Amino acid sequence: MGLDDRKLAVLRAIVEDYVSTQEPVGSKALVERHQLGVSPATVRNDMAVLEEEGYIRQPHTSAGRVPTDRGYRLFVDRLSRVKPLSPAERRAIERFLVGAVDLDDVVHRTVRLLAQLTRQVAVVQYPSLARSSVRHLELVPISTTRLMLVMIADTGRVEQRLVELPGPVHPDDVTDLRRLVNEKLAGARLSDTPPLVQALVEEAPSELRPAMTTLSTVLLETLVERHEERIALAGTANLTRGGLLDFQGSLRPILEALEEEVVLLKLIGETEPSTTRVLIGDENEFDNLRAASVVSTGYGPGATIVGGLGVLGPTRMDYPGTIATVRAVARYVGELLAQN
Amino acid sequence: MGLDDRKLAVLRAIVEDYVSTQEPVGSKALVERHQLGVSPATVRNDMAVLEEEGYIRQPHTSAGRVPTDRGYRLFVDRLSRVKPLSPAERRAIERFLVGAVDLDDVVHRTVRLLAQLTRQVAVVQYPSLARSSVRHLELVPISTTRLMLVMIADTGRVEQRLVELPGPVHPDDVTDLRRLVNEKLAGARLSDTPPLVQALVEEAPSELRPAMTTLSTVLLETLVERHEERIALAGTANLTRGGLLDFQGSLRPILEALEEEVVLLKLIGETEPSTTRVLIGDENEFDNLRAASVVSTGYGPGATIVGGLGVLGPTRMDYPGTIATVRAVARYVGELLAQN
DNA sequence: CCTGGCACTCGACTGTAACGAGTGCCAGTC
């Protein structure tokens, strides 16, 4: 089962050729386009071994070879170096991200940039509330029995929620509520808030108790339970590149998956280690995406990670280039966030 | 050029059959499926006239007829009644919209509901700022030289924007700024704010002048110039229904158009009259969408209109049903907004 | 272990023929 260096070189050549031509690659074409130093017949023998090991396959008997998901995996893990970005790309990134005025703007620009650079579908998760701290909570009276609760997080995220109070509350009481809530919660990590919110209710002066109870419910709901993740998407039109060859002719399952926030979060949100993650074809847990690959990574100011971003494309994708771009964009976004 | 009643009935039958079967309809099939009371030959003569007038056409010589954009137009204008919704649909709408907790929630639920009911791509515009009034402006200090400006509109929209101050500002001054800004702007329609903002700067006490100047710039930028329209989209996977027959085989232009916020706004945002608008095929001003139709209408609490919503699908769509659904959803959303 | 040669496979393409849905036209009928 030993794959010697030449066999690996053959696999690398197959992947590279197939990615660029989109057509099954044969032994003859291979020796012509790469300096392998051996004849087509030898390459054929190597190919036979590679096929036996499951790294490549033949779409049909008299066609060239195509990498399997397993082949791409080997290629990504051992046969490719991350391509350095071209100066043009670096410039594009900088130009694109300069002048962003707020978080929304940053996220939108980022997702468009990613889609444009990789020519694939880009996904950017807003900084996760779970990894944010409360900077300020604002209560704005809408009517005597309604408040607008606005939470501003240190990551720049702003969440609002209407609060329906059990009874009328005087504006002065709103001021008190605001003060109490901020005293207790400002600076706290959102994941640490539940006990604090509980304490808020218990410590509230009796006349504010009912309002505070309602408020606490909404706070917990909004900030913790229904963890309000947000996602931005761009470049779906790129799915139609490469005609109907990629994605075996049907975009349907892909488009369906892209509409599910839960799915997207799973794809790009789970960024435990700060490394780049590559999911190839059926490594993916969603059946709908078995024809696609995902390259994702975490981003955040400095070393901390507050969210994920990545791209989705056909398994036949330029992995080294895509990985490089995704990483670079994540790094730039991180720097941008650090400045705020 | 008179199109007598029977010819119109033939056109109606062609549209209905084609919409449901997705296949060119011939004279024989037509008389079998509809009680026209005449023979196929007669229908053929009528068809010849309809074709001459540009209402239908033949994809190729020995095929049945297909409605043209002009044919659909006539159908929509004169040959169809808006279908009443089924009780099941009514129930679906109510069930879907009950329990929405804030504007974001309402918009998201609405767009999903629309996509599901019509089985097409749904688009919902958030209540336009241009048609909103300021309910409250909040200034939250982020650092000594940075404020987070949060605007809450009467339509429920909340916009935020980071303000980079020219120099450090004391928290007490922030309080003053907040008071001044709210005194002047609260309750004002956003479209009326420019002169008020101008006045704010002029009337500001000198020590607040620089900060107020910066603030006013951001205010104008955020609220008026870069009119922050927001759009929600759902159901793109529905574009793949009907295989590749609709949209002549390429989803690309459609997907591209759907990524352009400007395009979407033009499509569903221009709701001068409160009536439902139907754009069929090339009536559309965007080349990318010449294979699509759009049904849109305005919505808002009570009689006022604050935004638009609609769906986009193939020209071959069930117009009566779609129109009915779009209208019904808009009405329900309006009611929901009126309650808040 | 590599190479050149060779027989083999099988999809892609081409050309032909039969089929049939659908039409346009016309002569005949009410």
Add this chain to the structure above:
DNA sequence: GACTGGCACTCGTTACAGTCGAGTGCCAGG
């Protein structure tokens, strides 16, 4: 004058046969 039945015609679709060629597997020889 309007409708109808009949008929010839068009043309896309399908089926089938044959050719071509890219690419393979295998083997004998260097």
